[in-house]
Amino acid sequence: MRGVHVATLVAVGLLLGSFASAQGLGDVAAQEKQKRQASGAAEAKVYTEGDLGPSMAPVAVPETLPAAEGETPTADPEAGGEGEEASSADEERAQAEAAWRKRLEQARQEEQVYQDVIDQLQLELNDTSGGVYNPGRASKIAFQEENQQLLADVRQRIADLEEEGRVNRYR
Numbered sequence: 001m002r003g004v005h006v007a008t009l010v011a012v013g014l015l016l017g018s019f020a021s022a023q024g025l026g027d028v029a030a031q032e033k034q035k036r037q038a039s040g041a042a043e044a045k046v047y048t049e050g051d052l053g054p055s056m057a058p059v060a061v062p063e064t065l066p067a068a069e070g071e072t073p074t075a076d077p078e079a080g081g082e083g084e085e086a087s088s089a090d091e092e093r094a095q096a097e098a099a100w101r102k103r104l105e106q107a108r109q110e111e112q113v114y115q116d117v118i119d120q121l122q123l124e125l126n127d128t129s130g131g132v133y134n135p136g137r138a139s140k141i142a143f144q145e146e147n148q149q150l151l152a153d154v155r156q157r158i159a160d161l162e163e164e165g166r167v168n169r170y171r
Contacts, residue, residue, distance in 0.1 A: 097170045104161045107154055114151040118144055 121144040125137065 096168070100161065100165060100168070100170055104158065104165070107158045107161060111151065111154045111158060114147050114154060118147050118151060121147070 121140055125140055125144070
């Protein structure tokens with residue numbers, strides 16, 4: 001009989017102990033939030049369409065760059081030498097090559113911007129901690145598809161510029 005009383009007391013003690021220490025999911029979340037705030041963990045930067053929209057517009061580059069003051073190739077009618085024609089042709093070729101290089105560099109920078117935006121959006125889409133069906137997911141997917149199309153256009157423009165460089169034998 002004494003064994004039954006001891007077993008009952010042990011069972012009651014274990015049950016009361018488990019009820020007293022039980023935490024709800026909300027309590028655990030609140031403790032985790034306090035722990036993160038105490039550790040000083042930096043909040044992740046969230047990019048919105050407002051942050052990205054205006055900077056994503058393609059920058060237009062004129063086909064020919066305007067000549068700076070004093071750089072206009074004019075032939076001196078009195079000199080009329082053949083050497084000056086060759087040097088002006090070399091200058092024009094150098095200016096054309098410089099303009100081509102500038103367009104190519106700008107297109108490559110644009111490509112990098114679009115790729116960075118696509119990568120950031122993909123990271124946000126892969127994060128399912130907020131749930132798969134959150135309200136902004138569809139707009140992020142649409143924005144990502146739009147940027148992928150713009151990236152494809154820029155890559156085609158780069159390929160065209162590289163072909164132009166090969167045809168004109170730019171180095």
